Amino acid sequence: MPGLKINQEKCIGCGLCVKCCALNALRIENKTALVNDNCILCGICVDNCPSQALSIEKEDSEQTDLSKYSGIWVFAEQYKGEVLPVAYELLGKGRELAHQKGCELTALLFGKDVSAEAQKLIAYGADKVLLCEDDDLADNLDENYIELFNLLINKYNPEILLFGATGFGRSIAPRVAARVRTGLTADCTQLEIDHETGLLHQTRPAFGGNLMAIIVCPNHRPQMATVRPGIMSAQQFDNSRSGKVIPVSMPKPVAKNIELLEEVLSSEIDSIADAQIIVSAGRGIGAQKNLALVHQLAGLIGGKVGVSRPLVDIGWSEYKHQVGQTGSTVAPKLLIACGISGAIQHLAGISGAKTIIAINTDPDAPIFSIAHYKVVADCVEVLKQLISIFEKSEY
Amino acid sequence: MKIVVCIKQVPSSNEVRLDPVTNTILRDGRQSVTNPFDTYAIEQAVQIKEQHGGEVIALSMGIPATEKLLRDAESRGVDRAMLLSDRNFAGADTLATAYTLSLGIKQLGGFDLILCGKMAVDGDTAQIGPELAENLGIPHITDICEFISITPKDIVCKKITDKGYQVLRVKLPALLTVVKNINMPRLPSIPGVLFGLSAPLEIKNAVDINADSKLIGLSGSPTQVVKTYMPERQSKANSIEGDIASQAARISQLIKEFI
Ligand SMILES: Cc1cc2nc3c(=O)[nH]c(=O)nc-3n(C[C@H](O)[C@H](O)[C@H](O)COP(=O)(O)OP(=O)(O)OC[C@H]3O[C@@H](n4cnc5c(N)ncnc54)[C@H](O)[C@@H]3O)c2cc1C
Numbered sequence: 001m002p003g004l005k006i007n008q009e010k011c012i013g014c015g016l017c018v019k020c021c022a023l024n025a026l027r028i029e030n031k032t033a034l035v036n037d038n039c040i041l042c043g044i045c046v047d048n049c050p051s052q053a054l055s056i057e058k059e060d061s062e063q064t065d066l067s068k069y070s071g072i073w074v075f076a077e078q079y080k081g082e083v084l085p086v087a088y089e090l091l092g093k094g095r096e097l098a099h100q101k102g103c104e105l106t107a108l109l110f111g112k113d114v115s116a117e118a119q120k121l122i123a124y125g126a127d128k129v130l131l132c133e134d135d136d137l138a139d140n141l142d143e144n145y146i147e148l149f150n151l152l153i154n155k156y157n158p159e160i161l162l163f164g165a166t167g168f169g170r171s172i173a174p175r176v177a178a179r180v181r182t183g184l185t186a187d188c189t190q191l192e193i194d195h196e197t198g199l200l201h202q203t204r205p206a207f208g209g210n211l212m213a214i215i216v217c218p219n220h221r222p223q224m225a226t227v228r229p230g231i232m233s234a235q236q237f238d239n240s241r242s243g244k245v246i247p248v249s250m251p252k253p254v255a256k257n258i259e260l261l262e263e264v265l266s267s268e269i270d271s272i273a274d275a276q277i278i279v280s281a282g283r284g285i286g287a288q289k290n291l292a293l294v295h296q297l298a299g300l301i302g303g304k305v306g307v308s309r310p311l312v313d314i315g316w317s318e319y320k321h322q323v324g325q326t327g328s329t330v331a332p333k334l335l336i337a338c339g340i341s342g343a344i345q346h347l348a349g350i351s352g353a354k355t356i357i358a359i360n361t362d363p364d365a366p367i368f369s370i371a372h373y374k375v376v377a378d379c380v381e382v383l384k385q386l387i388s389i390f391e392k393s394e395y
Numbered sequence: 396m397k398i399v400v401c402i403k404q405v406p407s408s409n410e411v412r413l414d415p416v417t418n419t420i421l422r423d424g425r426q427s428v429t430n431p432f433d434t435y436a437i438e439q440a441v442q443i444k445e446q447h448g449g450e451v452i453a454l455s456m457g458i459p460a461t462e463k464l465l466r467d468a469e470s471r472g473v474d475r476a477m478l479l480s481d482r483n484f485a486g487a488d489t490l491a492t493a494y495t496l497s498l499g500i501k502q503l504g505g506f507d508l509i510l511c512g513k514m515a516v517d518g519d520t521a522q523i524g525p526e527l528a529e530n531l532g533i534p535h536i537t538d539i540c541e542f543i544s545i546t547p548k549d550i551v552c553k554k555i556t557d558k559g560y561q562v563l564r565v566k567l568p569a570l571l572t573v574v575k576n577i578n579m580p581r582l583p584s585i586p587g588v589l590f591g592l593s594a595p596l597e598i599k600n601a602v603d604i605n606a607d608s609k610l611i612g613l614s615g616s617p618t619q620v621v622k623t624y625m626p627e628r629q630s631k632a633n634s635i636e637g638d639i640a641s642q643a644a645r646i647s648q649l650i651k652e653f654i
Contacts, residue, residue, distance in 0.1 A: 002614055040458065058614065059614050171536075201621070211624065258565045260563055261551065359646075372632055386647055386650075
């Protein structure tokens with residue numbers, strides 16, 4: 001039976017494991033640690049044990065033959081015929097990984113009337129494009145894609161498969177992973193090939209981002225991961241690159257359990273995600289009336305307004321303005337962060353910003369760790385000054 | 396309509412501290428609570444039952460203490476509950492968890508609708524819903540923010556997308572995941588609390604649900620954690636010093652480079 005093993009000889013009964021366990025699964029008795037049924041094998045205690053007395057034992061799984069798997073695949077999500085930027089970012093990362101592995105990089109382009117995008121995928125780094133065009137792929141309805149993925153994965157045996165962590169990507173990727181029975185790591189912030197094992201090291205935030213975890217998928221293929229938009233960088237567009245476009249046909253019939261009745265686009269959601277300049281405010285803005293200053297400055301400099309989650313929670317602002325892990329991911333050229341502490345969930349949404357000016361009264365605020373310019377000051381006063389500067393200037 | 400709600404026990408806080416003396420990662424939040432997103436799924440299921448009749452069953456895979464949370468759900472309108480608890484389930488990643496939950500659901504003898512929260516606040520993966528639907532061979536839709544109409548055969552609902560929203564019709568049986576604030580989860584009533592104390596609650600282990608030992612818990616989990624660490628935060632920021640006026644002046648110069 002797999003489980004947490006405690007080496008009685010090494011255990012010194014120090015109790016650190018008891019302290020770090022969030023589930024009260026450990027206790028010390030007669031100077032040694034004991035584990036109970038609460039243990040979920042999260043492994044935190046193993047990492048923390050100063051005398052290496054703890055280990056997680058796994059039953060030897062039957063070794064699967066992995067030699068037939070090769071190649072890195074990127075799902076090139078498109079919307080109404082246009083490939084999303086996150087696909088180019090994944091190709092940028094995929095190119096690096098393919099180089100390390102010495103294998104090919106393939107983009108999956110599925111949709112209705114999308115063939116014109118294939119050359120772009122090649123110019124952004126793909127060696128091959130698997131192209132499937134079909135009327136049933138017009139609306140990004142998950143169920144129409146599952147069989148197609150299943151068929152192609154079983155036919156070509158890719159080693160790695162990456163998705164953008166968009167709404168659609170986060171819905172289809174787990175469905176595909178469960179169909180082909182492999183592992184999937186959500187919202188990776190870093191992807192690397194481990195030199196020793198050749199495995200994909202997938203780094204993602206855990207416990208609301210307070211810890212980072214490196215995850216591997218050793219015995220199942222493909223190794224699957226989703227990555228948020230704005231995290232990886234696309235490589236230079238190079239139209240002279242050549243590659244092969246391989247048409248594939250859509251497996252039929254599709255189930256048609258889900259029918260799209262209406263689609264409504266909200267331009268506001270787009271605009272903060274695509275904004276070039278964002279002025280954002282957090283709890284440090286102090287009062288709802290001060291938010292007007294943020295809107296005023298944004299208006300003066302041609303920017304949009306973003307907020308941290310607490311301002312949405314208390315009703316000072318709307319969800320469409322929320323930046324972060326559970327809000328929008330933004331990647332502006334300039335971000336001015338006013339009174340935002342820089343919790344990891346917030347940082348997850350702004351890591352694509354090219355220049356960040358952070359204004360905070362606390363010189364140790366975590367936001368300064370990723371800011372390019374650090375301003376230790378009262379953001380309300382700074383905003384007032386900036387507004388008066390830009391009201392006067394006629395740039 | 397027979398509705399199954401999947402709920403997860405999560406730590407009450409995600410705070411993690413580094414013990415400065417021992418360099419040990421300390422986790423707070425030992426209190427366990429129902430995953431906040433799941434509370435909306437519970438309320439939604441109960442509302443659907445109240446309007447259309449039927450029964451709501453809460454299902455969880457978890458440690459024995461999860462029974463408390465299932466009874467809490469029963470005090471808020473859930474009719475009965477099933478807890479899948481076994482040491483062999485420990486260490487499950489999303490694939491193994493989805494498989495285990497699907498076996499629990501098969502024990503219930505048919506269903507019309509499965510509701511899950513959009514994601515769990517500890518893992519944040521949002522993978523269980525779609526993976527569970529695949530295990531059961533039924534359609535799924537994520538991120539539902541409104542139920543528009545419900546018939547015994549299908550549901551019309553509104554899904555939040557990256558670009559706005561979609562109105563979709565889905566045939567039943569189906570699995571839907573709901574977003575925060577889709578409703579206002581009710582508080583337990585006094586009769587509800589009394590009901591919860593003795594309400595039907597089955598506890599099943601791996602053998603009871605005919606689980607394949609290779610597909611559950613750590614053994615059934617394709618993904619493994621190699622290492623966890625506290626993210627390093629080192630500032631490379633240029634500091635803008637001086638009084639407010641000179642700080643603002645410098646910031647305004649920077650802004651002008653962008654407009
Ligand atoms: C699952 C999950 C998902 C989450 N998703 C998101 C998300 O998508 N987006 C998000 O933003 N958060 C998210 N959060 C919440 C996140 O953890 C933080 O709580 C939140 O980002 C903090 O917001 P804040 O920086 O505005 O507030 P605080 O953390 O309270 O920070 C306020 C800051 O203002 C500074 N300050 C105070 N007064 C002044 C002043 N006069 N001038 C200048 N500075 C001042 C303080 O020094 C402090 O640094 C999520 C949390 C969880 C658990």
